[in-house]
Amino acid sequence: MDNRIKSDEIASAVQSLMLPDTQSPAAGTTTVEAPKINLIINSLVCIDGRECVVERRLRDKWHFLEPKTNEPSCLSDVEIANLQAKGRFFVVWQPGDRDDISAPQEPLNVGENSHRENMRKLEYVEACVRHPDYCRSRRVLEPIIAHVHARRAADEEGAEDAPSFQTALNWIDKYTRYFPVYGPASFSVRHDKKGNYGARLPEYQERAIRVGIDIWLKRNSKTNAYASVHDFVRKYDAQYGSVIDKSALDARYLDENGRLKPPCLRTFERRCDRVDPAIRDAMRVGLRYAKERYRTFTTTALPDRPYSHIEVDHCTLDIILVHPGGTWLGRPDVITFRDRATTMIVGVGLGYEEPSYASFVSGLRNAMYPKDMSKFPLVKNGWPSYGRIENLYHDNAFHLIGDNIKEAARHLGMNLVRLQPREPWLKGALEKFFKDLNLGLVHNLPGTTLGNVLARRDHEHLGDAALTIEHFEHLLNFWICDIYNAGNRRALGHIRGFGGQSPLQAWAAKVRDFETDSLPKPETFIALAGDTEHRTIQKNGITIDHIIYENPILAKLLGNPKHKQKSIHAGPSSYKVVRDPSDLGRVYVADHHTGNVITVPATTAHLDYARGLTLAEHNVICANARALSRQKNKLPIDALMHAKAILNEIAAKITKAPKFKTIQRRLARWLEGDRLRQIRSEVRSFATTGSDYLALPPPISSDVTQPIGEEAPEVTPAATRSGATPVTSSPVETNSSNPDEDDLAEVRNQQNWKSGYVS
Numbered sequence: 001m002d003n004r005i006k007s008d009e010i011a012s013a014v015q016s017l018m019l020p021d022t023q024s025p026a027a028g029t030t031t032v033e034a035p036k037i038n039l040i041i042n043s044l045v046c047i048d049g050r051e052c053v054v055e056r057r058l059r060d061k062w063h064f065l066e067p068k069t070n071e072p073s074c075l076s077d078v079e080i081a082n083l084q085a086k087g088r089f090f091v092v093w094q095p096g097d098r099d100d101i102s103a104p105q106e107p108l109n110v111g112e113n114s115h116r117e118n119m120r121k122l123e124y125v126e127a128c129v130r131h132p133d134y135c136r137s138r139r140v141l142e143p144i145i146a147h148v149h150a151r152r153a154a155d156e157e158g159a160e161d162a163p164s165f166q167t168a169l170n171w172i173d174k175y176t177r178y179f180p181v182y183g184p185a186s187f188s189v190r191h192d193k194k195g196n197y198g199a200r201l202p203e204y205q206e207r208a209i210r211v212g213i214d215i216w217l218k219r220n221s222k223t224n225a226y227a228s229v230h231d232f233v234r235k236y237d238a239q240y241g242s243v244i245d246k247s248a249l250d251a252r253y254l255d256e257n258g259r260l261k262p263p264c265l266r267t268f269e270r271r272c273d274r275v276d277p278a279i280r281d282a283m284r285v286g287l288r289y290a291k292e293r294y295r296t297f298t299t300t301a302l303p304d305r306p307y308s309h310i311e312v313d314h315c316t317l318d319i320i321l322v323h324p325g326g327t328w329l330g331r332p333d334v335i336t337f338r339d340r341a342t343t344m345i346v347g348v349g350l351g352y353e354e355p356s357y358a359s360f361v362s363g364l365r366n367a368m369y370p371k372d373m374s375k376f377p378l379v380k381n382g383w384p385s386y387g388r389i390e391n392l393y394h395d396n397a398f399h400l401i402g403d404n405i406k407e408a409a410r411h412l413g414m415n416l417v418r419l420q421p422r423e424p425w426l427k428g429a430l431e432k433f434f435k436d437l438n439l440g441l442v443h444n445l446p447g448t449t450l451g452n453v454l455a456r457r458d459h460e461h462l463g464d465a466a467l468t469i470e471h472f473e474h475l476l477n478f479w480i481c482d483i484y485n486a487g488n489r490r491a492l493g494h495i496r497g498f499g500g501q502s503p504l505q506a507w508a509a510k511v512r513d514f515e516t517d518s519l520p521k522p523e524t525f526i527a528l529a530g531d532t533e534h535r536t537i538q539k540n541g542i543t544i545d546h547i548i549y550e551n552p553i554l555a556k557l558l559g560n561p562k563h564k565q566k567s568i569h570a571g572p573s574s575y576k577v578v579r580d581p582s583d584l585g586r587v588y589v590a591d592h593h594t595g596n597v598i599t600v601p602a603t604t605a606h607l608d609y610a611r612g613l614t615l616a617e618h619n620v621i622c623a624n625a626r627a628l629s630r631q632k633n634k635l636p637i638d639a640l641m642h643a644k645a646i647l648n649e650i651a652a653k654i655t656k657a658p659k660f661k662t663i664q665r666r667l668a669r670w671l672e673g674d675r676l677r678q679i680r681s682e683v684r685s686f687a688t689t690g691s692d693y694l695a696l697p698p699p700i701s702s703d704v705t706q707p708i709g710e711e712a713p714e715v716t717p718a719a720t721r722s723g724a725t726p727v728t729s730s731p732v733e734t735n736s737s738n739p740d741e742d743d744l745a746e747v748r749n750q751q752n753w754k755s756g757y758v759s
Helices: 002-017 077-085 112-129 138-155 165-187 203-217 222-240 265-273 277-284 287-294 357-368 403-412 424-440 453-457 469-484 503-513 522-529 554-558 604-610 615-629 637-655 658-672 739-755
Strands: 044-047 050-058 061-066 071-076 089-093 309-316 328-330 333-339 345-351 391-394 415-418 531-536 542-544 547-549 574-580 583-591 596-601 682-684 727-729
Touching (some): 203 222, 203 277, 345 469, 424 469, 542 574, 554 596
Antiparallel strands (some): 044 089, 050 061, 061 071, 531 574
16 A cells, blocks of 8 residues: 555656656745836837847737848747847837937947956946936036046046037937947947048949949959049930939039049049958859868767768879889879768779779779788888778769769668868869878889979979889888877877877777678679670680689589570670679679579680779780781780780889889888798707708799798707707798699589589
8 A cells, every 4th residue: 555655656756757848837936927018119129139129018028020021929028038138139229219229239349448447437437326316417417527537536647638528418318229239338429430431432433333343353453443443434425414403413523624524543443342251253264263262160970880980082192103013104193982981091992093083983893891910010000990981072073973873872772971072172182192292102102293383393303203102002001000190199089189189099989889881792892883894705715805814613604505606596695794894814704594604704715814904004015015016906915924024124124224223122121021930930950960960952943922021031050959950941932743632633623613613
């Protein structure tokens, strides 16, 4: 019973707490009423920037009416007080206000001298209005004014004049009208309201000046525009001069012949100077210039989750690179993806042709997948970013606004956000990254072209193109991971712009609660940006751009009952063949009979040439081979190899330069570091009897190639311990010629052929 009573009391208490404010108060409670706001009927007030007239008061609310729209509004006393506290409600005009009394200045605009003067006026006014016999009488107020003046003269240094009776009345009027709202600022003198701001010129001169200003804003000088003013007055006088009462005009507006006189040049120049600067620059220079000059910057809040807001852009770097095979690649174009939540660079893509949709997809694949940093042993901090992109911010480059990127966004589940054209400051942090990359890394390397011709003119020795792709990628990854992502950013930290933290620290803090969906298959990116052809299958395989792709698995397609042959059917069957633009070593054939995708590598004769070759490099080599062999159709593989050898000779000429050798030797040492010392030495024990442990080791096979810039490891005998002599040797790769391994490989190929899968 007691428990039921307690539960009923708790339920009633909760119900009473959930009652709306309109419910009547419970018995025994005291209602606290808010104070009432005193307003004068027919006063003009400003409510949230709208001027309204005070109509009447009904019960506990004031009713207002907006004269322009006749829209009524009601506010309670509490609501009016809250709006006044925020500066969104104030009285503009009240009945009985004199016309010569303008609204006072805001208290924040009052200077130190004006405030001192206002406090002096307040002392006189308070002495008058607080006197027991106060009335607006000269007999009462003049003795009070004289008493305050004598007291101030005795207390303060310097003489001041006592205000007159009429001046004191004006101060009292301002005190009564504005002091409750503006305080001592009510007595401020509005010097900005002084003077005659109305039109002083006759109407025809005003029209002539407007015509001249229009001509001036169209990129003409003021002198030329003034000619249009003069001509307008002449035409106006010829058309309307006979009907104008010129006797009513001032003599200064007429010349000695009684014709209308144009305004002087100085008057026209002053009116041109009064034009809004933003409008002037937009008309005379351009709208883009005006937006950039008069824009303001907004510091937005950082997203909470990584990969929720990613921005992308590309930049052509100021350096010339050389392919290891000898191909001259020119200036690379880097496409970069930046995470706004952590300010981290989450992915990059290097291309050596014009920025294209294919290079965009290549960089997108790098941004979404984990990075393999095993090729870059000197990178200490790593590159931990990967995940699915939710919102991608891009500019209006042609390769980023087409239907291809929209289709890619639908495949990958991204939302595209297109930024305003010609407003790079919308992704200013990414533009700053490109500047730091060029200045901090690229301009310090051999082969740099600097920013422009004027910058190159001040340097005599910039160095020839010497860096290969591998070396530059190593430098780029090292700079991004260990310098940029590890450096402090002012955009991060508890207070934006103060202190800051590194993108890696921000990533570590926000990735704890970050979960990403499953990543797409690699074939998705090849399907989006792959080079697609429709080809027939011949006996020797598939030929695309002089490269032959062949594998025994193609026999399944040739032996399919639905496959059409040219000798039997009207035409042979063609299949969809897709190439990865970043690697021409294999193609992907779509079997439309079974719905499977078959991976076909390049034939053995072409595999060494095509493995790791990009489509852009292949096009350059084909162009050189075509120029050498002067054959417009089929190019034999020997011609391609010969063209590639010529490019190798070009690169070899660069490598023979003494400066290049010095640079390459130092760079190789920096890149490889202590790689040889990191390899664990093998300790071998040799018996002291029956063998000569001091004999030289067997010779190294000539098939092993030594990397450029590395020295062969020395074989040094170690100290003898316990009757055995440890000998340090470096592991050497040798070509295996075991026939059992060849047989095993053949069996595996046969099994893969039968199962329809090629590894």
